[in-house]
Amino acid sequence: MHLRLRQVLLLFVLFVPLLGLAHDVTSADQEILRNGGLWAYIRVGATHMLTGYDHLLFLTGVIFFLKGFKDILMFITVFTIGHCITLIGATYTGITANEHLVDAVIALSVLYKGFENLGGFEKLKVKSPNLLLMVGLFGLIHGFGLSTRLQSFDMGEEQFLAKILCFNLGVEVGQILALIPIVFIITLSRKHKQFPAFYQAVNWYLVLAGIGLFAYQMYGYFTGH
């Protein structure tokens, strides 16, 4: 166990710089939004989801925990409803917060999912919270993160609600596109005899990624980068 922890920590130190790469959203997106109309919002929403690793890592963690397609559909629906509420609501009403802090909380959701999947609560002899509730709650937080990102763009005043809805639609498209390979890989891996090692590897990765992303966002918050 000591050896395992040491190895995991070593890998963490080696790979933590990569964790700062979440959200590959740039001013090029701003250009696209300025010139591309409503389609551009769909495109940027999808791009944001596909490159917003923290969202995808969290979803990976959720799917890992679930076995049946029905469960996956239910949990993803709850997550989607959650992020739609805050994404549309916060953007429309102009509620925003420091992006680093919001992203730091999202990073904690990744850490939380990995920790839960690894049986962390059982090891601590604590009853794990209701997963559906937590997925809904984290959905709200992820939606707020998406909203702060969307609000960071200069959206203008025309078709404001339509732009938000299109961005949201793009996010859902991106989410579906990302989920297809994730669900496929995880489902396929379950049939393999090395699945336990794969399960542990991915969920430890989620824990490390969650810590790394959290540290990166807090660093950004305190240093202004």
Next chain:
Amino acid sequence: MRKLFFLLLAILLLCSHNLYVKMETYFLQPNQEAILSLYNGTFEQSENIITRDRMLDASLIAQGKRTAIHTSQWKDQDSTITQLAFNTSEAGTYVVGVATKARNIELSAEKFNDYLEHDGVLDMLEQRTNDSLLDQDAVESYEKHIKAIYQVGDIKTNDWGTVLGYPIEFVPRANPYEKYSGEKLEIQLLLHSEPLSNQLVFADYIKGSHSHAHENHSHEHEHDGEKHSHNHANSDSEHSHSHESHGEETHTHTSGQQLRTNDQGIIMVDLPEDGIYYLRTIHMTRVTDSDELTHQSKWATLTFEVSHKHGADTHTHDHEHDHEHSLPTWVFVLGSLLLIGLLFLIFRKKN
């Protein structure tokens, strides 16, 4: 109805006056395709293209090197905007400059006085008033020398301070991209590379891609086949007017910050908010040794964008600073897969 009137009026304004280098954003990524436009009119609306024969110089300054922009590189988007499509290349602070040849314009006394007033050439107007010359027609030679400073990526280079050697030009005393909203920026005005003191300069800004609306009152004059029109804003802070003459010139001005250069030709520009800042000045002198000209003017503009500082107490909206220095997506994916692979090997061995 009033809007329709202004729209019709705007259509009547066939030509423009102030010239700016305008971009959608002045924060760009390395190796990005970008477009810069020559706005010949107001900062919000271009009325005319710049024909290539008018261009005396067009230069791009980057990494300590000045590169001429060939006239063939410019394209006219339509009949109103001349554009340059370019690749941003590597990270750094870039300067682009355009200078136009001098042209002459004949104006009746009334039109000339009106233009001086509305374009903020107040010193000349005062001089004409004091010398009882308000009734004298004018033949003015004018030339325009414009610059923009834009930032590619995160790396700040020193090209922002490059003096292009234009007859008149603004040169910042600090990199505008190391200044943030809420701060001030010192900018020096040079006339023939020497500090120009006691010169009126107007500085204003727009928030992002939004332009300020100007819709309150308007009037138009026509003299000897030349139109001269004005649109004035209802805002206390800004108004503009257009002046058409010789079929190609329109005046515009905005009150914004009205500044006057000190002995070193320096003005201190407030940067109250995030936005695209534009400065303009018209230096005009009386010509006494010419049979043809009565006045000579040199116009200068400078544009750049200002963003807010990223700190614990600010929103970190600027993606250039937050994300654009990031490595490509594939690096993250590959790194993650590698990490998962290594973890997998560890756990497989343990299991």
